[in-house]
Amino acid sequence: MSELTTKDITEYLKNAMELESSIYRQERAIESAKQSIKDKKGRNYNDMCNRNRNKEKRMPKKKELAKPEDSRSSRKFSPVTLAKESVRADIFYTVISIIIIILGFVFKVQLMKVIGLIAIICFLGRLFINRKKVTDCVLKEQQLDIEYEQKIAEYEKQLNINEQEYKKALEVYEQAENQAKTEYEEVQESLTRASEVIEETLGAPLTQTRELLEKFYALNVIFPKYRNMIAICTIYEYFAAGRCTTLVGTDGAYNLYESELRQNLIIGKLDTIISQLEEIKQNQYILYTELKKTNSITSSIYQDIKNILNSVEQIGDTVQNIAHSSYITSYCAQVTAQNTEALKYITLING
Secondary structure: OOOOOHHHHHHHHHHHHHHHHHHHHHHHHHHHHHHHHHHHHHHHHHHHHHHHHOHHHHOOOOOOOOOOOOHHHHOOOOHHHHHHHHHHHHHHHHHHHHHHHHHHHHOOOHHHHHHHHHHHHHHHHHHHHHHHHHHHHHHHHHHHHHHHHHHHHHHHHHHHHHHHHHHHHHHHHHHHHHHHHHHHHHHHHHHHHHHHHHHHHHHHHHHHHHHHHHHHHOOOOOOHHHOOHHHHHHHHHHHHOOOOOOOOOOOOHHHHHHHHHHOOOOOOOHHHHHHOHHHHOOOOHHHHHHHHHHHHHHHHHHHHHHHHHHHOOOOOHHHHHHHOOHHHHHHHHHHHHHHHHHHHHHHHHHO
16 A cells, blocks of 8 residues: 555545444443333333232122021020910919819808909910910011021022122232233333344344445554544544645644644543533544434434334234344445445545
C-alpha cells in the first residue's frame, strides 16, 4: 500500500468510523431487541405470579348447607310422655277414689261415699281427656318424624347435588389452570426462541462488519491504541474539520487527541459519554451524531419488537413475525449495503 495523502487518511478514517459506529449500533440493536423480548417475558412472568397469588380466589368453594334441626331435640319433656304421666296419675287417683268409697261403705260414712263418687267421676273424665291427648300427641309426633325425615332426605339430596357441582367446577378450574400454565410455558419458550432468532438475524451482518473492521485495521494506518469508536470518531472529526492533516507529529491528530483528553475538552470513556451525551456535542460532534443515530435506531427496534409481541394472535407467529419484521429486515439490508461498500474500499486501497 502506497503512502496515504491527507485526503486518503480522511477517507480511511471515515470508513473506519462508520464501521466502528456500525458495530456499536448493531450490538446495541441486538441488546435492545432482546431487551424488548425480555421485558415481555417479565410481564408474562408477573402475570403468571399474579394469577398464582389469586389462585385461592378463583378456586371453587363448596356451598355450606345447614343440616335441618329436629325441633323436638331441644325439648326438655316430650308431650307424649307428659300426657302418659297424666293418664297414670288419673288412674292412680281413680283407684284412690274407689278405695275411699269402699271405706265409706265399710265404716258407713256417707260423706266418704259422696266424695269418692265425685272423685271417680272427675278422674274418669280426666282420664278420657288425657288419653285423647296421648293419641293426638302420638299422631303429631309421627307427623313430625315424617317431616323431619323428608327434610333430611332433601338435605342429603342437595348435598349430593352440591358435591357434583363442586367436582364439575373443580374440574373446569383445574383445566383452566393447566391451560394457563401450558400457555405461559409456550409463550416463554416462544420468546426464548424469538431472542435466538434476533441473535441470528442481526448477528450475521454484525460478524461480517467485525471481520471488515479487522481487515481495515490490518492495514496498519491507525496505531492500535486508537482503534476504538471514540478515538476514531474524534480523530476523523479533526481531519473532516481541517484541524489536522496528519496522524503523527506535534500537530498530528494523535497528539491533539491526547492533549484534549488531558484538558478534559473531550471524554474518552463511553459510559461517561452516554450519561452526558449532550455535553460532547460541541467538541465531539461526529461521535455525538453517531450515538444519537444509535439511540434512534435501537429505540425503533425496541418498539417494533414490542408491537409485534403485542399484536400476534397466535404465540407460534411470534418467531416468524420477528424474523420477517420489515424494520429489522430493512436495517439488516442497510448494514449489508454498508459492509459491501466497505469491502469495495478495502479492495480499492489494497489494489
